[in-house]
Amino acid sequence: MSDISASTPRIGVIGLGAMGMGTATALLEQGMTVTGCDVSPSACRAFEDAGGQCAATPAELARHCEIVLLVVVNADQVEQVLFGDQGLVGHLAPGSVVLQCATVAPSIARRLGERLAEAGLAMIDAPISGGAAKARAGQLSVMASGTSAAFDKASPALDGMAATVYRLGEEVGIGSSMKLVNQLLAGVHIATAAEALALGIRLGLDPETVYEVITHSAGNSWMFENRVPHILKGDYTPLSAVDIFVKDLNIVHDTGRELAMPTPVAASALQQFTAAKGAGFGREDDSAVIKVYERLSGITLPEAANDGGEV
Numbered sequence: 001m002s003d004i005s006a007s008t009p010r011i012g013v014i015g016l017g018a019m020g021m022g023t024a025t026a027l028l029e030q031g032m033t034v035t036g037c038d039v040s041p042s043a044c045r046a047f048e049d050a051g052g053q054c055a056a057t058p059a060e061l062a063r064h065c066e067i068v069l070l071v072v073v074n075a076d077q078v079e080q081v082l083f084g085d086q087g088l089v090g091h092l093a094p095g096s097v098v099l100q101c102a103t104v105a106p107s108i109a110r111r112l113g114e115r116l117a118e119a120g121l122a123m124i125d126a127p128i129s130g131g132a133a134k135a136r137a138g139q140l141s142v143m144a145s146g147t148s149a150a151f152d153k154a155s156p157a158l159d160g161m162a163a164t165v166y167r168l169g170e171e172v173g174i175g176s177s178m179k180l181v182n183q184l185l186a187g188v189h190i191a192t193a194a195e196a197l198a199l200g201i202r203l204g205l206d207p208e209t210v211y212e213v214i215t216h217s218a219g220n221s222w223m224f225e226n227r228v229p230h231i232l233k234g235d236y237t238p239l240s241a242v243d244i245f246v247k248d249l250n251i252v253h254d255t256g257r258e259l260a261m262p263t264p265v266a267a268s269a270l271q272q273f274t275a276a277k278g279a280g281f282g283r284e285d286d287s288a289v290i291k292v293y294e295r296l297s298g299i300t301l302p303e304a305a306n307d308g309g310e311v
């Protein structure tokens with residue numbers, strides 16, 4: 001890895017996937033020194049091609065950064081990146097700040113905050129929203145909680161990655177609680193968009209016309225507007241995978257169970273995403289949940305014959 005200048009904010013981004021790559025590239029374009037890290041060599045190569053630099057491990061990245069974003073998928077990956085062999089902890093300079101952006105349960109976020117504090121590191125609980133396009137534009141919403149000192153330290157990264165940073169409190173875990181509310185809505189809205197479009201097709205309506213009318217009517221949602229075009233194009237390249245919603249709606253379910261708080265509508269959406277995963281669509285875009293309806297009802301999806309899916 002080449003030498004890194006200390007004159008600009010030195011930011012690390014671990015996890016260069018749909019969200020991390022765009023965020024890292026947006027920060028780079030704003031003149032920050034950004035070091036990426038990903039277990040996937042092709043992701044690292046892509047970031048280097050975009051002008052960034054990559055570290056082989058989180059431990060190596062830690063030696064060059066004082067603000068580190070975690071944009072891996074789930075709690076197990078966050079654990080590995082922080083506390084695993086060649087993890088960040090033990091290598092990051094004391095006082096460094098970790099922006100934990102992966103969607104995890106609030107209870108997990110709280111425990112991570114405690115363990116990082118014991119290691120002399122600050123954590124901002126900083127889940128993100130807006131999808132890959134807003135990540136690439138540096139226009140995310142961040143649902144954040146942490147101390148004022150941590151926010152001060154992390155402000156170059158937060159300002160560069162987000163259109164809006166919601167500072168929700170000092171306590172780690174509040175950000176992840178808010179994100180869980182978003183994920184309940186996001187998951188239900190995607191499953192519902194798929195169900196509604198499938199019904200429209202079954203009724204003999206033209207899917208493009210369904211999109212046009214609904215996006216100008218009261219039944220519209222951000223997710224309907226954002227995801228249905230993927231279905232209309234038959235393009236299930238994952239900008240956010242089915243597996244992400246199996247994870248997130250399971251977090252909703254588990255958290256609801258812990259709180260004795262029923263979430264029956266989210267449970268129904270979880271079943272549809274679980275069916276999509278079981279049918280082999282877990283790595284496809286989350287809009288592929290409509291393929292469950294295709295199988296159940298015999299409808300024909302736009303360009304289904306050319307999308308590589310198993311119908």
Ligand SMILES: NC(=O)C1=CN([C@@H]2O[C@H](COP(=O)(O)OP(=O)(O)OC[C@H]3O[C@@H](n4cnc5c(N)ncnc54)[C@H](O)[C@@H]3O)[C@@H](O)[C@H]2O)C=CC1
Nearest residue numbers: 015016017018019038039040072073102103128131239240
């Ligand atoms: N895709 C989306 O639209 C959104 C995703 N999120 C959340 O953001 C997080 C990331 O999601 P995506 O970018 O979609 O996932 P992704 O699967 O596209 O990217 C994750 C990246 O992390 C890398 N990775 C996994 N384990 C690693 C490790 N131990 N060390 C280094 N790199 C590792 C993977 O190789 C991959 O490149 C998830 O928690 C997700 O729930 C939040 C908002 C929107």
Ligand SMILES: O=C(O)C(=O)[C@@H](O)CO
Nearest residue numbers: 128129130131186240244
């Ligand atoms: O942007 C968000 O918020 C989302 O959760 C989705 O785009 C998919 O994870």
